[in-house]
Amino acid sequence: MMEVLYFAWVRERIGHPKETVEPGAATVRELVDQLRGREERYAAAFADLDALRVAVDQELTDFDAPLTGVREVAFFPPMTGG
Amino acid sequence: MDVRVQEAAFDLGAEANAFVKRQSGMGAVVTFTGIVRDIASGLNTMQIEHYPGMTEKAIAGIAEEARERWALGDVLVIHRYGALGPNEMIMMVATAAPHRVNAFEAAEYLMDYLKSRAPFWKKEVTGDGAEWVAAKDEDEDALTRW
Numbered sequence: 594m595m596e597v598l599y600f601a602w603v604r605e606r607i608g609h610p611k612e613t614v615e616p617g618a619a620t621v622r623e624l625v626d627q628l629r630g631r632e633e634r635y636a637a638a639f640a641d642l643d644a645l646r647v648a649v650d651q652e653l654t655d656f657d658a659p660l661t662g663v664r665e666v667a668f669f670p671p672m673t674g675g
Numbered sequence: 676m677d678v679r680v681q682e683a684a685f686d687l688g689a690e691a692n693a694f695v696k697r698q699s700g701m702g703a704v705v706t707f708t709g710i711v712r713d714i715a716s717g718l719n720t721m722q723i724e725h726y727p728g729m730t731e732k733a734i735a736g737i738a739e740e741a742r743e744r745w746a747l748g749d750v751l752v753i754h755r756y757g758a759l760g761p762n763e764m765i766m767m768v769a770t771a772a773p774h775r776v777n778a779f780e781a782a783e784y785l786m787d788y789l790k791s792r793a794p795f796w797k798k799e800v801t802g803d804g805a806e807w808v809a810a811k812d813e814d815e816d817a818l819t820r821w
Contacts (some may be wrong), residue, residue, distance in 0.1 A: 601724055602807050629799035647676060650731035653792065667794075671810035674754065674795035675709055675766060675786055 595660070597624070599638075600669035601646065606638040621647050622656045624666060638668075646671055676742060676750050678734045680725065682757040694751050694769045701748045703775035705782045707768050715759035717799045723756045723765065726794035729770060730754075738789040745781040747772050752785065754795065787817045 598611045599621065616625035628635045639645070642656055648667040649658050660666065679685075691706050698704065711721045738750040751769040759765060768785045772778040797808040 596786070598726070600794070601798070612713055642735075648729055648794070651726070651732055667729070669726070669794065670796065670807065671815070672791055672794050673792035673797045673808045673810050674793040 595663060596665045598665065598667040599630075600667065601607065602670055603638050603668050607634055610646070616660070618660055620660060621654070621658050621666065623658060625656065644670060676735070676738055677752070677754045678738055679729075679732060680730050680734070683751065685753050685764065685767065686753070687764060690751065690767065691769060692752065694771065698748055698771045700773065701771040702773050703778040704769060704771045705775070705778040707782050707786060709765045709786075710766070711759050711761050711763050711765060714799065717801050718761050719802065720758045720760055721763075721765070721802060722758050722798040722805075724753075724796045724798070725756045729732070729794050733793045734789065735786060737792060740788075741770070741781045741784050744784070745770070745772060745777040747777065747781055749782070750785070751790070754789070754791055754793065756795065782821055787814075787821065791816045791818060804806070 594613050595616050596611055597614050599607050604610050618627055625639050631637050645668055647654060647656060649663050650665050687708055690765055695704050705713050734752050734754065741747060742750050749771040754766040768782055770778045770781040770785070772781065790809065791814050799806050799808060
């Protein structure tokens with residue numbers, strides 16, 4: 594099983610901070626397509642991938658990253674630290 | 676190297692003093708502090724969200740890179756999360772090096788990377804409502820100079 598986490602407005606749009614999903618998606622992009630198909634709020638949150646960043650097992654990566662053996666995927670807007 | 680991600684306020688003076696005292700062979704310490712800007716529309720609070728686990732790792736990676744690249748004697752990063760009021764200190768960095776050029780440059784590098792590569796998100800809450808702070812293109816562009 595894989596944990597999917599959401600932060601900032603992505604979390605607000607989807608309505609919860611995390612959930613468990615069945616593994617099966619080969620890449621982040623495939624996972625996004627699965628999530629988009631769930632409900633309108635997911636489709637809205639993932640409407641523009643340019644506005645999103647993704648971390649796989651807590652490392653920043655891109656949407657083509659493979660998900661084999663991955664435990665945690667997180668989606669969020671560009672970071673605003675400092 | 677000391678990285679702390681915390682909700683509690685920190686004492687800038689006490690942290691800077693302690694940082695200086697624990698150095699040996701260093702001739703320069705630079706500190707930077709980021710504070711909550713009181714925006715024109717009247718800020719009530721700045722809410723800072725982060726990604727526990729990844730935040731600490733990301734900052735440690737950035738600090739380690741700076742330490743190696745500028746041959747720093749030491750690095751300190753403190754970054755807060757939670758609800759902060761106007762003028763409250765959000766974060767601080769301190770760098771120690773034998774000479775000032777490296778300490779200044781490393782502090783700038785740390786700030787540029789913490790802005791765009793440490794998983795924090797800021798939300799401004801005013802009398803008109805709440806709004807997520809958008810990342811700026813210039814912050815991303817700032818990374819290219821390193």
